[in-house]
Amino acid sequence: MPKNKNQGFRAFGAGSIRALDGEGNERKFELSFSSEEPYDRWFGPEILDHADGCVDLSRLNEIGVVLYNHNRDAVIGKINRAWIEGNRGKAEIEFDTDAESETIYQKVKGETLKGVSVGYVVDDWEEVMPGKQSEDGRFTGPCSIARKWAPYEISIVSVPADPTVGVGRDMKPESEDRETIPIGLAERQLQINKNRMEVKKNDD
Numbered sequence: 001m002p003k004n005k006n007q008g009f010r011a012f013g014a015g016s017i018r019a020l021d022g023e024g025n026e027r028k029f030e031l032s033f034s035s036e037e038p039y040d041r042w043f044g045p046e047i048l049d050h051a052d053g054c055v056d057l058s059r060l061n062e063i064g065v066v067l068y069n070h071n072r073d074a075v076i077g078k079i080n081r082a083w084i085e086g087n088r089g090k091a092e093i094e095f096d097t098d099a100e101s102e103t104i105y106q107k108v109k110g111e112t113l114k115g116v117s118v119g120y121v122v123d124d125w126e127e128v129m130p131g132k133q134s135e136d137g138r139f140t141g142p143c144s145i146a147r148k149w150a151p152y153e154i155s156i157v158s159v160p161a162d163p164t165v166g167v168g169r170d171m172k173p174e175s176e177d178r179e180t181i182p183i184g185l186a187e188r189q190l191q192i193n194k195n196r197m198e199v200k201k202n203d204d
Contacts, residue, residue, distance in 0.1 A: 034089035
């Protein structure tokens, strides 16, 4: 299957997920899922711009779910809110209470699982040649800068590939196939996952 530059996965390493304090927050965590750290993809260094207006968080905030290892059949929680802070994507997540989710929750709580990965789609690029500066002067080439991009799912992962983010960046070799998933399909899957969560709540 052909590689798709406009779709990717990135993993954050350990240290960016923390449990929230307070009554009623027992299953809630705050985490980082993206940064501006350059990442080597198959076409070269990629940078996800986090400046104002660059990141579309509407999918995460409206129908976002938490997956395990990017498995669309392994919905383990919901995204309560997502935002940009200090040139990083951040989110508050809440684990579900079914048996499968409980297993991952306990491993995150016990710090056995510390990795986070994000799936995203890019709508607009700035290509910067070697030794040249980006239009805003913030980055030096060679690099491809995602000027308009949107995350569409966050995963807890067992093997993160990016040491700068914690409990999301490109997971290899599986990501090379995943990058071909059309964003329309991803959106439909997110809605399916949301419906599954509603059914699960009604059953409980």
